[in-house]
Amino acid sequence: MSVFQLFDLTGKVALVTGGGRGLxxxxxxxxxxxxxxxxxxxxKLENCQETADQLGEKGVKTLALACDVTSKDDVKAVVNKVLSQFGRIDILVNNSGATWGATVEDMPAEAWDKVMNVNVKGTFLMSQEVGKSMIQKGSGKIINIASVAGLKAEPEEVLNAIGYSTSKAAVIHFTKDLARKxxxxxxxxxxxxxxxxPTTMTKAVLDRKGKxxxxxxxxxxxxxxxMLKGAxxxxxxxAxxxxxxxxxxxxxxASL
Incomplete structure (x- = not known):
């Protein structure tokens, strides 16, 4: 197999959450x-549809769907639609994410719940549902989008979002545990x-403290x-x- 064949995904099917914009x-x-x-x-279905239309110009089949990854019913419906149209899911990218900037002492409990639900529960629910079909066919690739914030504790002047950092650390361990299982x-x-x-999520902090x-x-x-595409x-x-x-x-x- 040539090195180019190692990276060839021709005919594979991927599902990307939060794929309408950003990373x-x-x-x-x-x-x-x-x-x-x-x-x-x-x-936001409109973002997904716009991206799907652009990707379709590359000669691949596309599908845009609305989904709240914290809803088991939504997740199940989306996975069923993808399987119905494509017949398989070879690659899952858990990218949907949320954050909330606040000091620890001021962060609302509802904000903590929102961040943990999207970043951790959403990753679990989607992996669980897609994983059933991958287990059945005996193959699959799951890629979870974590963050360097889940690896190190940033000073508050750089990042003051303890719910986000904690959720991404959870995603990193979830990755290890699920890989073992x-x-x-x-x-x-x-x-x-x-x-x-530079994304919608990081714009505010980069505008204030980018330098x-x-x-x-x-x-x-x-x-x-x-810079993320090769990874x-x-x-x-x-490969x-x-x-x-x-x-x-x-x-x-940055994490060195």
């Missing part, structure tokens, strides 16, 4: 360019921990629209067929 959209673009048919879901089914589970990238944040990154820059393609493809339960950190060295 999820970038990942969806990478997988589509490698030949993967794409199903994209998020709470499902290795016998040839279902691979890995995660990516991005550092600072200070960059000064603490060894490579002296934040991520751009291409996602690697974990989604046969990573001896890798499971791992977290690939893409942060410019």
């Amino acid at each position: 999820g959209k970038q990942i969806a673009e990478a997988l589509a360019e490698a030949g993967c048919h794409m199903a994209i879901c998020s709470r 499902w290795a016998k089914h040839q279902v691979y589970v890995n995660s990516i921990a991005p550092g600072f990238f 200070d944040i960059v000064s603490h990154i060894p490579l002296k820059r934040i991520g751009d629209e291409n 996602a393609l690697y974990l989604a493809s046969s 990573s067929d001896f890798v499971t339960g791992q977290t690939l950190v893409v942060d410019g060295g």
Whole structure:
């Protein structure tokens, strides 16, 4: 097998949550360019449809769906629709996420619940439902989008969102535990921990403290629209067929 074949996803089917914009959209673009048919879901159907239309121009089949990943009924309905249209799900990218900036002493309990529900419960529910079909066919790749915030405790002037950081640390351990449980089914589970990238979620903090944040990154820059694509393609493809339960950190060295 050539090195190019290792990264070829022709004929595969991927489901990307939160794929209508930001990092999820970038990942969806990478997988589509490698030949993967794409199903994209998020709470905002219009974003997903716009991205799906763009990806369809690459010659792959696409499907846009609305989904609240914290709802078991929504998750089940979305997975059933993808399986009905494509017949299989080879790759799942759990990218949907939420955050809430506040000091620990001021963070509302409802905000904590929202962040944990989307980032942790949503990852669990989608993995559980998609995993059933992967176990049945004896193969699959699950990629959970964690964060460098789940690996280190940032000073409050950089990031003051303890619910987000805690949820992403949970995602990292969930990845390890699920990889251990499902290795016998040839279902691979890995995660990516991005550092600072320009997204809707990070815009406010980057606008306020971007220069200070960059000064603490060894490579002296934040991520751009291409820097996550290679990591996602690697974990989604046969190139990573001896890798499971791992977290690939893409942060410019910020966690060193």
